[in-house]
Amino acid sequence: MPQKLVTLVLTACTVAILAAASPAAAAEGGQSDKTLQPQGLSRTGIYGLREIDPNLTGSGVKFAIVCRSITYIDGEPQNDYRPSIDTNCLADEQLTFHDQGTPPAGISLHSTAICSILLGEDPNAFNPHLGQFYYQGVAPEAQADVYEFWHFLTNNIFPGSPPKADVVTASIGNQFQDWWTRGFESLAERYGLIVVAGVGNGTAVHDPLLYPGAGANVIGVGVVDSVNTENLATNLAHFSLAHPEHSSIGPTADSRCKPDIVAPGNCLAADGNEPNSYEPTGNWSSFSTPIVAGTIGLLVQKAKQDPNLSSAVSPEGGNCVIKAILLNSARKLPYWHKGMLTKDDDHSAPLDNIQGAGMLSAVGAYEHLTAGPAKPSDVPAIGWDNNLLEKDVSSENIYRINITNPTDKVITATLAWNKHYDNSYPFEPTPDKDADLRLELWAVDTENPDNERLLDYSDSSTDNLEHIYCHADANYSNYEIVVLHGDADEQNEIATAERYGLAWSVSETEKSDNIFLYDLNADGIVGEPDFKILLDNLLINSGKSPQGYLFGDINTDGEIDVNDVEIILNHKDLKADWYTEDAPK
Numbered sequence: 001m002p003q004k005l006v007t008l009v010l011t012a013c014t015v016a017i018l019a020a021a022s023p024a025a026a027a028e029g030g031q032s033d034k035t036l037q038p039q040g041l042s043r044t045g046i047y048g049l050r051e052i053d054p055n056l057t058g059s060g061v062k063f064a065i066v067c068r069s070i071t072y073i074d075g076e077p078q079n080d081y082r083p084s085i086d087t088n089c090l091a092d093e094q095l096t097f098h099d100q101g102t103p104p105a106g107i108s109l110h111s112t113a114i115c116s117i118l119l120g121e122d123p124n125a126f127n128p129h130l131g132q133f134y135y136q137g138v139a140p141e142a143q144a145d146v147y148e149f150w151h152f153l154t155n156n157i158f159p160g161s162p163p164k165a166d167v168v169t170a171s172i173g174n175q176f177q178d179w180w181t182r183g184f185e186s187l188a189e190r191y192g193l194i195v196v197a198g199v200g201n202g203t204a205v206h207d208p209l210l211y212p213g214a215g216a217n218v219i220g221v222g223v224v225d226s227v228n229t230e231n232l233a234t235n236l237a238h239f240s241l242a243h244p245e246h247s248s249i250g251p252t253a254d255s256r257c258k259p260d261i262v263a264p265g266n267c268l269a270a271d272g273n274e275p276n277s278y279e280p281t282g283n284w285s286s287f288s289t290p291i292v293a294g295t296i297g298l299l300v301q302k303a304k305q306d307p308n309l310s311s312a313v314s315p316e317g318g319n320c321v322i323k324a325i326l327l328n329s330a331r332k333l334p335y336w337h338k339g340m341l342t343k344d345d346d347h348s349a350p351l352d353n354i355q356g357a358g359m360l361s362a363v364g365a366y367e368h369l370t371a372g373p374a375k376p377s378d379v380p381a382i383g384w385d386n387n388l389l390e391k392d393v394s395s396e397n398i399y400r401i402n403i404t405n406p407t408d409k410v411i412t413a414t415l416a417w418n419k420h421y422d423n424s425y426p427f428e429p430t431p432d433k434d435a436d437l438r439l440e441l442w443a444v445d446t447e448n449p450d451n452e453r454l455l456d457y458s459d460s461s462t463d464n465l466e467h468i469y470c471h472a473d474a475n476y477s478n479y480e481i482v483v484l485h486g487d488a489d490e491q492n493e494i495a496t497a498e499r500y501g502l503a504w505s506v507s508e509t510e511k512s513d514n515i516f517l518y519d520l521n522a523d524g525i526v527g528e529p530d531f532k533i534l535l536d537n538l539l540i541n542s543g544k545s546p547q548g549y550l551f552g553d554i555n556t557d558g559e560i561d562v563n564d565v566e567i568i569l570n571h572k573d574l575k576a577d578w579y580t581e582d583a584p585k
Contacts, residue, residue, distance in 0.1 A: 068149040080105070082108060084112045089137070112272035113287060167293050175208045222355065225242070263289075264291065266282055296322055299365060325368045327416070333355050374399070389497060400479070414468075436486035438458070444478040517554050526571045555567060
C-alpha cells in the first residue's frame with residue numbers, strides 16, 4: 001500500500017475515534033492536538049464529509065489544472081507555472097506536467113498554493129504562529145495533469161480536444177470573452193466536461209467578472225472573506241461574507257448572474273520556498289476555486305463507484321447535473337437575494353450577484369448526489385435528474401413531492417443546461433440552438449384542482465440556469481416542480497430537445513439571526529465601525545449605485561433605511577463566540 005494511503009487511512013481512523021468521543025469536534029471537522037488545515041475545508045464541510053465516508057479522498061479522480069506562467073518575455077511564457085514537488089504536501093507521483101518543453105520549467109508559488117489546497121497532505125506541517133498541524137487538501141489521493149496555460153490553449157482548446165480528466169480547474173481569467181474562453185464552454189457542452197474557474201478578485205484590484213469563470217457553461221467561483229481580527233488562528237477558522245472588494249460581482253455584460261457559488265479563500269497553503277512552509281493565502285478567488293473543484297472531484301469519485309449514480313457524471317449532461325447539485329445544496333449567507341435590492345425575489349434573476357446560490361456545502365452536495373436520480377413523477381424530498389425536455393413548446397416535465405409537515409420548510413430547486421457553441425475556432429455562440437427553460441413551483445390540492453397555487457418561478461431570458469428558494473405553504477402537503485420552456489420560446493420553433501440537470505430538496509428553514517447581519521466589518525463585535533458602514537451603504541443606495549444593495553438591508557424590506565439603522569443599534573456590543581480583544585480598532 002502506498003505510504004500516502006497508509007497515512008490517510010490512519011488519519012481517518014483517528015478522526016473517527018475523536019468524532020465518537022467528541023460530537024463538537026466532529027462538527028468542526030475532527031479537532032485534535034493537531035488541527036486539520038486548511039480550516040476553510042472544515043467550514044465548507046469537506047472534513048465532515050470525510051468522517052461520513054472516509055473513502056472519499058479523490059482516489060480514481062483526475063484533475064486538469066490550468067496554470068498561467070508567471071514570467072513572460074516578448075509575450076512568450078517562460079514555463080514558470082509548476083507547483084513545487086519539493087514541498088512536503090505534494091508527491092511527484094500525483095502530478096504530470098504539460099508544457100512547451102522550453103525554456104526549462106520553473107516554479108510558481110501561485111500554483112503551489114492551489115495544488116496544495118486541492119491535493120496536499122502533510123501530517124507534520126508547521127507555521128511559526130500556529131505550531132504543528134495536520135495539512136490535508138480536498139482530494140489528497142487524486143491525480144492531476146498540470147498544464148501551462150498557452151500549452152493547454154494550443155493543444156486542447158484550439159483543436160477542441162478535451163483533456164483526459166474528470167474536472168478542469170483554472171484560477172486564471174480575462175475580463176473579456178475571447179475565443180479561448182468560448183473554447184472552454186464548447187468543451188463543456190460537447191463532452192459534459194466539468195469546468196471550474198474563479199470569477200475574479202473584486203473592486204480592490206479592479207477586477208470585473210473574469211472569463212472563463214463568467215462563462216455560461218462554467219462553474220464560476222467567488223470568495224468568502226475570512227473574519228477580520230489580528231489573531232491568525234481565528235482568521236483561518238472563521239469566515240464571514242462574500243464582499244465586492246475581494247470577489248467580483250455580477251451581472252455579466254449580457255445580463256447573466258455570476259458567480260455561481262462562493263467558498264472561503266483564505267487558506268493555509270504551501271508557499272513553495274521551503275518543504276515545510278505554510279502561509280495564509282489571503283482572500284482571493286484563486287484559492288476558493290480549488291475548494292469547489294476538489295469537492296466536485298469527491299462527488300465524481302462517489303458517482304464512479306456507484307452505478308446508480310453514474311448518470312451524474314455522464315458525458316451527456318453530467319456537467320449540468322453536478323452544477324445543479326452543487327448550487328442546490330449551497331448554504332445561503334446573510335443578505336442573499338436574487339438580483340437587485342427588492343422586497344421580493346427577482347423572477348428573472350436566478351441567483352444573487354455577489355454570492356451566487358450561496359456558500360459551498362460539501363455534505364449537502366453529497367446528500368443530494370447519494371439520494372439518487374429520479375425521473376418525472378412522484379419523487380422523494382431530495383434528488384436529481386439528468387433528462388431531456390422535448391422541443392415542443394407545450395412539453396413539460398413534472399416532479400411531484402409530498403411534504404408531511406410543511407411548516408417551516410424550504411423547497412429548493414435548481415435547473416441547469418448548456419448554451420451551445422461552434423465546435424471549431426473561434427467557437428462562436430450558436431443562439432439558434434439555445435433553449436430558454438423555465439422552472440416553476442406549484443402548491444397542489446389533490447382534492448380540488450382549482451385550489452392550486454403558483455408559489456414561485458424562475459425564468460431568466462439570458463441565463464442557462466434557474467433557481468428557486470421558496471418557503472413551503474403550511475396549507476399544502478403536495479407540490480410540483482415543473483420544467484418547461486420559457487416565454488421566449490413561444491414565438492419560435494425550438495431547434496431540438498434540450499438536455500438538463502435538475503436538483504431539488506426540502507429542508508428546515510435556516511435561522512436568520514446571523515451575527516454578520518450586523519457585524520459588517522467581521523471583527524466579531526457589533527459596534528461603531530459597523531454603524532458607519534451601514535450609513536455609507538445607505539448613502540450609496542440612495543444614489544442608485546449597483547453595489548448599494550449588498551449590505552445593510554437587515555430587515556429585508558427592499559431598502560436600506562432608518563429601520564435598519566435602528567436594528568443595528570439594538571444589537572450594539574453583540575459578540576461572536578470567536579471574538580478576540582485584539583481585533584482591529
